[in-house]
Amino acid sequence: MKCVVIGAGFSGLAAATRLLLEGHQVTILEQKTQVGGKAEGWHGIPTGPTVVTMPEVIRELFNRLHAVPPTFKEINPTTTYQYADGRIFRPYRNMERTFQELNYSEADTYQDLLFLARDMYNGAKDTFLFGPPPGMPALMQYGLKHGLKARPNMTLEQLLEPAGKYLKTFFLRFATYMGANPYRAPAVLHNIAWVELGLGVWHVQGGFAAVAQSLEKTLKLRGVEFVYGTKVQGMEVQGGRVTRIQTDKGDFQADWVVSSMDRNFTLRALGKELPQEELTISGFTLQAHLFEDRPLGHQVIFPQNYRQEWADIEADRMPRDPTIYVHTEGKKAFIMVNSPPLETPNKEGYAEQILKLLEQRYPLSIREYNVMAPQDYAKAAYSGALYGRAPHGLKGALRYGWSIEGVKNLRQVGGTVHPGGGVPLSILSGYSGALPEYRSLVKKSRDEG
Structure with missing residues (x-):
């Protein structure tokens, strides 16, 4: 054929x-x-994903072709999180090591929420990840067996409300991996946290x-x-x-x-x-060459007001104070913020705004950079919405x-x-x-x- x-x-x-x-x-x-x-990417720096999870999927694709799969190296901590008040949180795949980053109350909450994410993931994976698109019989079977674990009548924010301001913001962010506004996401998206925190984050050369x-x-x-x-x-x-x-x-x-x-x-x-339907978020990114080497890793810099960032995006505005994600490897950096799936009128001006925020919170010695706005991603993603x-x-x-x-x-x-x-x-x-x-x-x- x-x-x-x-x-x-x-x-x-x-x-x-x-x-x-x-x-x-x-x-x-x-x-x-x-x-x-x-x-x-641009000059060897990606314009898209940099967080490597579920390496067994990539490895198996190579195995099917009888080709040598890439070598994966686990990254610990998975990511470094920086809050507006200066607090730093570094979660590790090893939970005992993560507990050293938290106070006693937070450690209990973190463990409970991570185990809940694990249970949600284990309940959902065969139906929603490792199987064909589920029809009504599969959905009914999932609902009967695992439905209550998914907290069907709760939003993610409601699920995480008791977690305290630091861990709530931390766990909310995982919903963005599906392109969701975390304040409107269903509670079941909490399972995404397990993929990174429980199964690990990896690096692949190149x-x-x-x-x-x-x-x-x-x-x-x-x-x-x-x-x-x-x-x-x-x-x-x-x-x-x-x-x-x-x-x-x-x-x-x-x-x-x-x-x-x-x-x-x-x-x-x-x-x-x-179809007339609501679209996921887009991204505004910079690919930068640096003057100095930086260690391999992922950094998330939270804003003063996480909820306001999403209020801006819901109002179709570029967030004035966004969460900034930075991936560094040697003299290369990938920088990303969330954005609505709309054209950014002055992308160079907004890039300068992001760089000023970085200068205050996570300084990088940038030699040159390229900008990708939602209208650039729209060449491959409808309206720039990265996840449909x-x-x-x-x-x-x-x-x-x-x-x-x-x-x-x-x-x-x-x-x-x-x-x-x-x-x-x-x-x-x-x-x-x-x-x-x-x-x-x-x-x-x-x-x-």
Whole structure:
């Protein structure tokens, strides 16, 4: 079967792997000149994810190709958190070591909330991560067996209200990994905290870009064709099947199509109406070269008023005092703040505002930098919304499935559909969702913790 995969981000590369292993002829169309999506970056600095979690997913994708997987090194502390009053909190995967960062009352609260996140994750993972998009029977089974653990009638803020101001802010932030406003997120998103705090944060040499390039090389050696600098402009559908993919470099025909584009871009290419729905947050980032070496690690600098940051974003304003995330490695730094999925009118001016805040709170000796605003991310993510539909409310927390209504020979994979955004989940989506018959990339594991 002749297959075309649209997009060479991690979900597209994983989809190509599955199709190749099933014996199909595969061509990947990529609008950029390199693979890896946002991992490609600027002068060796990523414009996208830098936190490596769930390394077993990446490792297994390489194993399926009989290729040497990358080497992962665990990072401890997972991240350094800095509060506006100067307090520093460094959580470790080892809980006893983390307790040394907390007072007695906080240590008890941290343990209780971490174990709750673990229980939520263990209850949800087989249905919402390591399985096909759940239908009503699977949702009912989950609800009967684990539903109460998910606190279905609570918001995340309500769940965390007793935690005290430091730990509440700390745990709220994990909902942003799904693109949510943490003050509107459902309580079930608390499970995300376990992925980082319980399963660990890792580093891979060269970052995600090196991982993507290694996959690209392996797939090429196995016969996959890559066509770069090719933007999909439309898809012709006849008899409920895609018969032609129209690009700025000519038309492509295929028996089977896998789109790893943003779901809304796929719908637009098919000439379908886009759903009217709330979108996730976007990001405003700087990729910086430094004068001095900085240690490898992740830093989160909280603002004076975390709630006000999200009030600004809800009002479609760039936050005046945002949470600032910084990843450093040698003379490179990736800096990110949350933003609404809208065009930033004066992105250079806002970048200067962020740099002034950094100068006060976490000084970096910046030699040069590049700016990426929501309108720049909008080239690959509809309206710049990095995770598609906002996961607010129980319905919002459910991701779209892998099919597009009325199109029989097309599958939709990637971060805007099941199981969600981020590199590991995008890989799971691409591999398992590339064909109608479900194939698991990783074995369903026993409960963690």
